[in-house]
Amino acid sequence: MKFTLSWLKDHLDTQASIEELATKLSAIGLEVERVDEPAKNLQPFTIARVLEAKPHPNADRLRVCKVDTGKGVVEVVCGAPNARAGLVGVFAPIGSYIPGTKSTLDKRPVRGIVSNGMLVSERELELSDEHRGIMELAPELGEHVGESYADVMGLGDPVLEVKLTPNRPDCTGVRGIARDLAAAGLGKLKPERASSGVEGTFDCPVEIRLDFPAEAAGACSCFAGRYIKGVRNGAAPAWMQQRLKAVGLRPINALVDVTNYISLDRGRPLHVYDADKLAGAIRARLGRKGESFLGLDGKTYEVDDTMCVIADERAVLGFGGILGGEETGCTSETRNILIECAYFDPLRTSATGRKTGVQSDARYRFERGVDPAFIRPGLDLATAMMMDVAGGTPSKARIAGAPPAANTLITFPIGMVEKLGGIAVDPKRIRATLEALGFEVDGKGATVKVKAPSWRPDVHGAADLVEEVVRIAGLDNVPSAAMPRTSGVARSVLTQTQRRVRRARRVLAGRGMVEAITWSFIPRGQAEHFGGGLAELDLANPISSEMTSMRPSLLPGLLSAMQRNRNRGFADVALFEVGQAYRGAGPNDQFMAASGVRAGAAVLTGSGRHWTGQAKSAEFFDAKADAAALLAGLGMDASKAQLTRDAPRWFHPGRSATLRLGPKIVLAHFGEIHPETLAALDVASPATAFEVFIDALPVERKKGLGRGQLQAADLLPVHRDLAFVLDQTVAAGDVVKAAMSADRKLIAAVNVFDLFEGGGLGAGRKSVGVEITLQPMEKTLTDEEIEAVVAKIVAAVGKATGGVIRA
């Protein structure tokens, strides 16, 4: 919403400066987006007259002009073809800054003759792109020679642009803005211009109908019209054109300009038809499939049966409340007109506006809800102004339907201002504020009845009234009040899952990985590849083909990001993300994953080559270590979970595993990424990855804060190394497990320290070396006791795995 300061002052009697007004508007909820003061750049330029223009002695295309600047006659060299004696133009003195050329004018000779200033073009003043010649003002402006060009042309009027919130239709008119400012103490609202006197002498010859099925009756609940015969539709008066131009509208002709002016001035859109182009009765109705019309914007619009249109006997003329039609518009030939002042339903207007994409001043206002009580007054105001600018004889008004009912009465306990708003406002001031905004306040005492004005469809309840009082009293004046502390020393507020999510980030970053945040939506193909691709997780309106489906896993995003980094020349990448993924669209289908990828030599000890040794590429065991360390960091001993070889298909079938608790609960997958998956994601190098499912971790119950007793034996542990020869397919973990089971009391640890395949062992055989730690608790072990345990271990391993002690 744009308006000029002088326009505001039509409605507001104020001495406030433009800065004060802008600050106050923003404070009370009418956010000022910009203030333009066009005259600021135009101060140096004055009106001048060319007295004489002679050819330049040294240049064919230049002229030497004698110019009356009002402060004397000066010689100016000019290259414009239209420079001639008698021309009234705009003069720039030496030292003035020319906005169009971004330069300051200095006194210098042009082909030997000194130019004492310049006659400027519109482009040089940034008024337009016109640069074919110097500006030519109307000859009668010659009487203003020497005066400021901006002042004479009315360009000294600052323009304010307010970003309106959708709840304030009243402020789509300058008067509404003036009313708010007056209530906020920045002046006095001037009385309305009397416009009730218009009464026609004959019946409106054009019949007006509302032609809706019952369920769409509200589409246009009221349509008021008036016929004016014998108008002369010339140009609107200069002041009106000036204001329209100042706020960015192009003057069209007097009648159309009046409708635009009232729309801006009062937030009341109107339409005016050339009545001679109408066929029969005019009506508001729903559109029909197949209908179309040529809009005033020169585009043809298709109509459908959800849209409210204005039509005559023959055809659709325009969209109600949004856009008029070209064919019934007013031109300079127009002699008889019909003015339309109607009430269109905000929701339907908005829907049609969105569907057609038309942005118009009418739509802007109707979709916010125009003042339903300002239909007849609006029609009368339009009639009066049109007669002022175009003459003619008005008919009586014709009104079909009735506007929607006015607002209900609100019971307002005025103590609520302080209870909700936190500011004590004197009851008299509360009443005065509401009344200044047009509310009617009935009753005295603690609770009053308040009726909202017809132009405030947004006010329904007491809380709305608190807002009115508080915003006018000033939010900056509301005193800050400390919230009471819920406990003296703050208590922990995070849930276990939230703590785990936080910790997961630190654990993984602590393993040298870098946290990324990647999109929740990924290409559909990737979603399918990673076990997703459910139709219910596909967006109906994705922003791009790369963001169509909710991710079933964090890995596609991370792998793609990894590849992007590799493409930038970073071969060693270790990225992780802790975030949500989706099994379905239900609220419980979202889960938290902590996932990571490593590629190149980005391993725990550091990435890249180093003088201490060969760079090691990330492989299966890096991913296993990441997953196990993360689980440990989250309070879960991975060795207590089952390790199965059934990681999903995006992992390498032989170099991947799953950690689970029972058949249903999956804690993690990890391993090398399947070469086909790498290919599907255009990843050019091997990569390892892990996915840990944070919600799947068992709930940890606090068992008190005590850490339990330390079990540290005084006796030295005993170590024995054993090497077993086994079938190559036997898992080392089974050897460890069998060895551990041989004596649960004495065996403290079984550690695989050596792995050997081939050599003299023969094909398909391998050797697993384990270091057994025996921890005696009561007395030192004798050699016989140690040998007995070793024998039990050898037997247990042999039984479980078929392994024999390596000779």
Place this chain on the structure above:
Amino acid sequence: MGPRHRGDDVKSVGRAMANNNDLAVLEGALLAEIGGAGDLRALEDVRIAALGKKGRVSELMAKLGSLPADQRKAFGQSVNGLKQRVSDALESRKAELERQALSSRLATERADVTLPVRLGPLQDGRVHPVSQVWDEVAEIFGDMGFAVAEGPDIETDDLNFTKLNIPPEHPARQDHDTFYFHPKADGTRMLLRTHTSPVQIRTMMSQKPPIRIIAPGRVYRLDSDATHTPMFHQIEALVIDEETHLGHLKWCIEEFCKAFFEVDEVRMRFRASHFPFTEPSMEVDIDAAAIGKPGQWLEILGSGMVHPNVIRNCGLDPDKYQGFAFGMGLDRITMLKYGIPDLRDMFAADLRWLKHFGFLPLDVPTLAGGLSP
């Protein structure tokens, strides 16, 4: 040199067994040999030649028995004195030789101290700035007694809009450029939440006041340009009880801003505004002096008193309960605080950017230790 003279010495001892001068000569010879031993091995040879079973000093002791009784005592004392002094000389020479051996070994052991070392994973890893600020914000609000509430990204129209006093066809819905899923069999369609406000609704529907929560999380809007990404992060706060009013809201925002930007004062501007879910509503600007750029106002959040309709929609009595809500962009406040120029970089996963703007794993924000490292 010792072994070479051995035969002569034995003879001389035999000849002048009782001669103290001979003992002095022997001592001088032995001490000279000890002093001349060039390494531990040579020294050991000297020790054996002198004090070993058949050493010269030991032999003197062995012959003690053959001496006349009147000479025995004096000679015994002399030999013992000699033995003691030779032993001491051996010990001290041994210690000296060990010191020399260590010095010469150490002289050969030299590290090139200029070779680079690895700083280890704690220096390699990074936490994303948004995660860091998420933790910072939770720290601040945790101190004020706010729990952290979370909810699903995929929401119903009802929880994202209708219950928030944005009924179907409400024009405010157009401000939220919403991502929708395909309609279900019953015609309803899920959407991606456009704000974390549905978490407020879920909380009010499942919890009795007093309520103090913050709701951080991912939100989505169909928007992508220099300053918008289709996914971003919001953090909202909600307080519902019987007393909390606009003054508390202002205080809470002021305290948050001071704590978050880690300054003693933040100049603020409160402007009336409109949101369907709050009444009264206000937008808050801070003086960019808080981030070291005085002279401009920065809009940082929208806020207000929870609309009675919203309270009612959640099954609570708006005549009894009231409170405030506010919301801000987590990414935005991250950018403001840490001078990050472009929102889009937040989600580009560029290692260079992450390494530069990310935080070390041990930089855990705490109130006691400071939020920022």
